Amino acid sequence: MKIDILTLFPNMFTNFLNESIMKRAINKALVEVNIIDFRSFSTLNNNQVDDTPYGGGGGMVLRCEPLVSAIEHYKTPDSLVILLTPQGKTYTEKMAYELKEVKHLILVCGHYEGFDERIRNFVDLEISIGDYILTGGEIPAMVITDSITRLIDGVIKEESYQNESFNNNLLDYPTYTKPADFRGLKVPEVLLSGNHEQINKWRKEMQLKNTQDKRNDLLK
């Protein structure tokens, strides 16, 4: 799978792509991630990419030309172009599973006040990572890249994400590690029993209880 990220701030991705699971997935060629500074597609003096809004008001607006030129340069028949915007469809784990099947994603990061409205005509999908405003699309691009990459075969063990929160609309069961007693807080006996049938039963019950207690909306 290939993910191209169009951004004005490529350095923001340096640590993200060079640590832990993302780094291993890239080194094993399970995913290819390219960070593209779309400023290089500007044809204006000083590589200008933004301008003041028509009608007045604060902030700078990303111009159409550099972004659309970059999209058209990298787009192929296999591509899905995604605009990161708080006005998009709210991102979920289900969408991560769907996007994992796409061969080539192009993630477009806005910044400043946002982008010229006409850019919307050149993308396939708009995604928001939640109802709050960030300074740019870079963190949303990382969120999407990370959540998809960990689902790609060979990146992490399948059993690691099979029971995870949001699979089958359930939250995960509680997990514990050593010591068995921490300041009087004890690990549930069943987990120390070695009886895997009982452990699986307990975990399923806890998934349901956790979901009822914390995210009842998922069960509707």
Ligand SMILES: C[S@@+](CC[C@H](N)C(=O)[O-])C[C@H]1O[C@@H](n2cnc3c(N)ncnc32)[C@H](O)[C@@H]1O
């Ligand atoms: C300050 S925001 C612009 C917000 C825009 N004026 C609005 O109210 O819809 C700058 C950029 O950050 C990104 N962004 C901010 N919040 C986001 C969110 N919740 N999800 C996805 N992208 C977001 C978008 O790319 C956006 O163009």
